[in-house]
Amino acid sequence: MRRPIIAGNWKMYKTVSEALDLINGLKQELKGETAVDIVVCPPFTALSKVAEAAKGSNIAWGAQDVYWQEEGAFTGEVAPKMLTDLGCSFCIVGHSERRTYFNETNSTVNNKVKALLKHGIVPIMCVGERLEERDSGKTFNVVSDHVEGGLKDLSGEEISKIVIAYEPVWAIGTGRNATPQQAQEVHKFIRDLLKKAYGGDVSAGVRIQYGGSVKSDNIRAIISGEDIDGALVGGASLKVKDFAEIVRQSKK
């Protein structure tokens, strides 16, 4: 039985004081919620304060990106050990906004996944097709390319530690949702890919989140899919009541 995981991607929102208001509100609202793994991913600037505030609670924290080198002259980048230093247990990689605006490729995603695993941080690896790719029947090609490219050269043991987020790009921040059937179809496809490559035990344990305009009024239908193990939430993770309600509605 896979434990549901709901992660909030705060993107480039929230100053430190706004981030503190949000995490303190979530702590209050979600006190005692133990059936779901809850993660927040604030911007780097707010991470250490959010980490202090969330310590000892049922809310874990993570980053939205990482660089794969140990350290060095890489202006503007953040190394995995800087994240472990703040108690990060998760890190999003390969988000479509990073693929689109910052030239993230399967190969850079793969480097980041490996570096995170080496440092004991769980990668939340995002995969998903654009609208024109879906419309031209390429969804499964794109998704398998993202999954296989991002996970290249990893062992089954390593794969069992990661989280995959299926995020159709056309559903991110658009208010347009994949139907629960469309989501389940791709999630099953991903799990079958993992099964073929790493075997049934590994594929049965990997958590696959859905992402794309998830709200409190659609999460129940989405999470009812057999292969859907939670959600990566953007816009609706920025408000205490909205995110807390998504968490509450995510029990399997």
Ligand code: PEP
């Ligand atoms: C995301 O940023 O990963 C996301 C799914 O955003 P939204 O929920 O706003 O569509």
